[in-house]
Amino acid sequence: MKFILNYIRKDEWSPYVAGVLLGLVGIAAVWASDSLLGASGAFENIAGMIGKAVAPATFDNMYFNFIMPPGITQGVMLVVGIFFGGMIGAATSGTLKWGKKDTANSDEQWKRIFGAQTWKRWGIAFVGAIILEYAAGIAGGCTSGLAISGGMLLAPAAFIFIAGMFVGGIPTALLIYGKRF
């Protein structure tokens, strides 16, 4: 028992242990609510909600009316849960960053490569996030909604997507890191 509690308090688990937990969550999603995990769709729901409130005419299209209807969906609740899960996970290991210094540019390796300026980290992360969400739309899901959820059902789409992630990610890292790759 003590061993388990101590393990839970660790900052990082073995990826195999954490992977088992995620696998069980994937099974539970189908078992308990006949649904799949997925994070990118939630942002479409919220974007539609904001868009319909601000510029109803612009957002009156097929996508925001039928494909991804706006609103607080199950997917949004899942992402809210992920947010609090991250919080709980960090709290158990005493690594919560709320109110601490250095949270605006949180990674040492990043700072070594790009420097300590916050605007640079935020600018690149912002552009990256736009690209991620758009790409998830084209592919039919993100890491959770397609790679994990599709993969666990043995959908070919998931493995094509994962291969694509490496085809896109490796040259990008190579370009950024250069000699430091």
Next chain:
Amino acid sequence: MMNFMIALVLGVFFGIALNKAGLTKYNKIVNVYRFTDMTVLKFMMTALVVSMSGLYALRGLGLITFPNVPATYIVGNLVGGVIFGFGMALSGYCPGTAAAGAGEGKLDYLIPGFFGFLTGAVIYGLTYDKVFPAISAIANYGNTTMPDLWNLNPFLTVLTFALMSLLLFYLIDRAGWQRKEKA
């Protein structure tokens, strides 16, 4: 209502898994593309082996049916994946890990992440009809699985996947299929 509560609880455990695997760190994400830290791959493959074993077993026992399987349209899945990998190597997160990292209190996850995803979602939603129908029509196999598509025994397919994953883990952890970080 019930499904909303279930989604929230599932999300919490999902977030804990992401946090404990270390995936809410920029370096873990980008280093998988540098082959200096294969945590992301080990985490994902383990999750896949566990969940596909469980789901195919439960379906075999007649206890569940599968929800809508993500659709396979080769060009779109691939092109989307390539662009996704590009974005992931830039920001060091994906929509799920950004949400968990934001919960930890990392502002570079919370603010550029949230607004970036929303912006991307708006752009995608407004250009959807010009992009998606065309790209998803190419080599579209629908909501299919590999056992259905290629007439494979599902249990043997799962077993094969599990054995291949174990072999990969062995190669990474024991046979040195991982680059050393430069000092």
